[in-house]
Amino acid sequence: MKYIKYGVLCFIPSVILLMFWDLLPNEIATHFNFYGNTDIYSSKWYITLLVPSLGFLGHVIYMVVLEKKPNWIGRNGVKKYSFLYFPILTCFVIIFMLWNS
Numbered sequence: 001m002k003y004i005k006y007g008v009l010c011f012i013p014s015v016i017l018l019m020f021w022d023l024l025p026n027e028i029a030t031h032f033n034f035y036g037n038t039d040i041y042s043s044k045w046y047i048t049l050l051v052p053s054l055g056f057l058g059h060v061i062y063m064v065v066l067e068k069k070p071n072w073i074g075r076n077g078v079k080k081y082s083f084l085y086f087p088i089l090t091c092f093v094i095i096f097m098l099w100n101s
Contacts, residue, residue, distance in 0.1 A: 004063050009087035010055035013094045017048045024048075029100045038100065047097050055090030062086060 017024065024044045031040035066082065 003066075003083035004060055006083045006087060007056045007059035007063070009084070010052045010059060010090040012087075013091055014048050014052045017044075017094070021048075024098075028097050030097055032100070047094055051094055051097070052090055055086050055093070058089075059083075059086035 021044070024047075026044060027041040028044055028047050029038040029040075030042040030046060031038070033039050062085065063083065
C-alpha cells in the first residue's frame with residue numbers, strides 16, 4: 001500500500017491545465033473511431049477533472065491488486081516501476097486529447 005501515494009501524480013496535468021484555463025478550447029475531442037475521426041467532444045472540465053480522477057482510481061485498484069497478488073505482474077524489473085503506470089498513462093491520455101482538439 002506504500003505506493004498509493006504516487007497516484008497523486010495523476011493530478012499534475014490538472015494543475016497545469018487550470019493554470020492555462022483560458023487557453024483551452026471549450027470543447028475537447030475525447031473519443032475517436034477506428035479511422036481516427038472524432039466521435040465525441042466534451043467540455044474542458046472533463047479533461048481537467050474526470051480523466052485524472054479515473055487515472056487515480058485505476059492506480060489505487062492496481063496497487064491493491066498488486067498488494068494482494070504480487071505474482072500477476074511478472075518479473076521484478078517490471079514491478080519496480082509499476083507504481084508509475086497510471087500516472088504516466090493519464091498524462092499521455094490528456095496530451096493526446098489536447099493534441100487532437
